[in-house]
Amino acid sequence: MKTRLSNGMTRRHFMEHVAGSCALTVPALSLGQSIRAHADELRGNHKAAILLWMGGGPSTMDIWDLKPGAATGGPFQAISTSGNEQISEHMPMMAKQMHHMSIVRSMNTREADHQRGRYYMHTGYVPERRVEHPSYGSVISRVLMEDEARSEGLQIPPFITVGGGSVGPGFLGMAWAPFSVNSNGTVRNLKMSLDDRRLVQRMETLDLIEKGFVSQRRGTASEEHRKILRKTWNLLSSDQMEAMKVAQEPETVRERYGNTNFGRGCLMARRLVEAGVPCVEVGLGGWDNHSNIFATLENNKLPELDRGMSALVEDLEQRGLLEDTAIIWMGEFSRTPRINGNTGRDHFARAWSVVVGGAGIQGGTAVGATSDDGTEVVTDPYTSQDVMASVVKALGIPLETTFTTPTGRPMKIANGGKVIEELFA
């Protein structure tokens, strides 16, 4: 969208120039009062997080914590990797990248329902009636945007999800909601057919109506709408939207990531992080394998995951981005060690794995362990909060960062989880 106007200004510059006094077209300066972060410590923080979200609950004992030979083990064999951990034979490309990634094998959580599990793993809280918690993506982007220079430099949303649904911004407000795009990076309705001058005049009129309504004490929804309008305006006038155009990458790169939604999503995540987006979530669904699990994993899910995820790790590393970018791989829960009558595995949250790496997190190790049949955690158990506390640490965000809910309740980032020390050995 780098439309050059006759006098040589970029579109964005022109829009700012012409916007003048219209409040909606001027970037927001105040960031609200709901956060007590340490702005100084965040200054110059260029870190980012990429969450690879495996919707449906992948069977981690068929991917990251194999039990070949056990009655519950299933048919897959374990292979050695570039790290000290072994993983599934159907993840050969990832096996070459495992020195960058660590597996937390002692996850022990309680939520085995999709909705509750998704909420819990995304927020660190179980659903409560009185408060809607923000997802980690909203939290991380909200905190990292405290750095004014970074915030002003970014014109596109700071939390972007590719090819899937995340969990919303909760009490942080719609302005921190994930912006969803599909893996082709097509954003609908981006094209304006109006000349800029007239559009700005329309925005001024709109702002007048908006302000009038907001001033009538009708509640937060009317103010949220106004914030969204401003963000939308920023996005419309930004050439950073180019970051979503995965098709601009050379064919070899696109091939390396895989011609799949997930592959393109991973590639877009890299481009977005390069553009300064602090948090990207890439979704890969289809893990709810109640039946026919092994064929589905071997022929379908694992090849797609293996190619996309390994390409992302390798690419970030080659571009020097991995040291500033945390990667988290997880689903809402895992699947029962017991194989059911339909050759499937059902929901299981008691003993499972997540994978993390990048941003200074120690790679190549397996933290914790499960019993021989995969049914129990036999070392210190870890939770959603602990994983997130570790990621927060890796991102250079102080763990004392606290949010205040609308009811005035202070909430610690990552719900007070403990850093998993083995990840920083």
Add this chain to the structure above:
Amino acid sequence: MSREIRFTVPLVVTALISLLTVADAAKRPSARWASYDLPQVATINGRMIDSWKEWEIKPSQDATEGEWCRRVYLDVIGRIPTVPELYAFTKSKDKSKKRTLVNRLLYDERYTEEYARNWTTVWTNVLIGRSGGTERNSLTSREGMQKYLRDCFARNKPYDRMVRDLVTAVGSSKPGAENFNGATNFLAMKVNEEKGTLATAATARIFLGLQVQCTQCHNHPFNEWKQQKFWEFNAFFRQTRALRRFRPGTRDVNSAELVDEDFGGEGTPQTPSEAEIYYEQRNAVMLAAYPVFVDGRAIARSGFVEDANRRSLLADLMTSTNRTVDTKTATYLELAAVNRLWGHFLGYGFTTPIDDMGPHNSPTHPELLNHLGLQFREASYDLKQLAEWITLSAPYGLSSQSNSTNATLDDPLLGEDPKFSRFYLRQMRAEELYESLVAATQADKNAASYEEQEKEKNKWLQQFTVAFGNDEGEEATIFNGTIPQALMMFNGDLIKKATSADKGGFLSNLANNRRIPNSRKIDFLFQAGLGRTPTDQEIERANRLLMLRVQDEKGDINKGTIAAMQDVWWAILNSNEFIINH
């Protein structure tokens, strides 16, 4: 610029209306609100007034007539009123004009189609989700579901009969197929996989207000439902199968046929006369279960359809036809229906979420909820009467503007229980936006048949649905006040069409309408979009745009006027005030 084409402020005389309110209040000093001779309305008002006193909050002032009118059109027929409809209401001197309007929207046959369309939309999303029937090879026919529901709402089928239809349906899912029965679409995709657990959870949640899906695998800490109860409820669905019917000569699913078959049970050998099912506890112990309703009433254990048609017996138990009815306590079904409707109209139910009504989540106004449940029963489950009581009640008529006593104490977004002392802002649903634009701009109306219009709308709606990628078909809408929605409102085709200056379009017709003087045209746009007159500042802004557009058009006043109206209309449609039901 000549004075004649200025948009000016119309005078509105409200004195008469306020005099009436005062006179009414003087007669019965404690009654600020009329009950329209409906005891149910009087009860709602009385209970609410008491509870506001207890909380020491003052309810907000009443909504303006324009706001109330816009609200009731949106909530009853799914779109905002047109300007003539709005004027018909605001200018009427009928003392009980609110009741007159509600009755017109509910019972006048000119509104039957829109009433049925709106509630079909609402219930389709409840029963099969926003994307149900849109996936390839789906057993669900969205069209079939909608056909069934439209028929229900057009005829105002009693709610208990509708539930019975949906729970017991047999036949083919797709319109046009032999023995078509659209009601089958509720369960068509929920009975085959995973032992009918989806049917179990959806039936309990939607019709009984009980969230049981977690108890499938274990006793849940936050829910008094036990695993045993889940499987006992599940046993009612085990005779049922959805058979795939293919397009001749292909493997493409054409439709589903929902059937009840004899069920032999899960034992070895099978014992159809005592057809039990088994479930596994967390400690790997297997237990048996037979069909037992949530209140403990059991049915015969036989799996033979002829002896005991389990779904049919379940419907009996749900709708209470087979027992001496407790006259003091509303049933699960009654409570869930009232709570759903209350939530539809007031923005929040008596419980949040509305479909989780277990003892762990007690309602905000238990007595009122129970009372309305019993009244709903008395009214033979007539949804229209229930809608009438709620829309004519005091809480429904309040302004969304808060006062100093209820600004924080009554804001559910701040984690407070809803106290209904103000109207809670909520965004229009995507379908409401669509229908509102069609009504306001008279777009597309005569162009296509009902089916084609619906198809066009459904295509547009699909852009807002995101699936979560699990077997339970969970999904979310991104028409939720975020950037994609704002982009659609800025630049989308629907808005382009609504703001187009093309000949014969809404704006061009308005600009050329000689019966509406130029000075009233901007007023007309504000009435059409927001149900109110513009403020002085807004008029001033519109005049400035008029001047600029006339300049752009090199002095052509006609072209300039339409262009200025385009700008103003675009701004109105994009405003919070337009998209928020307030």
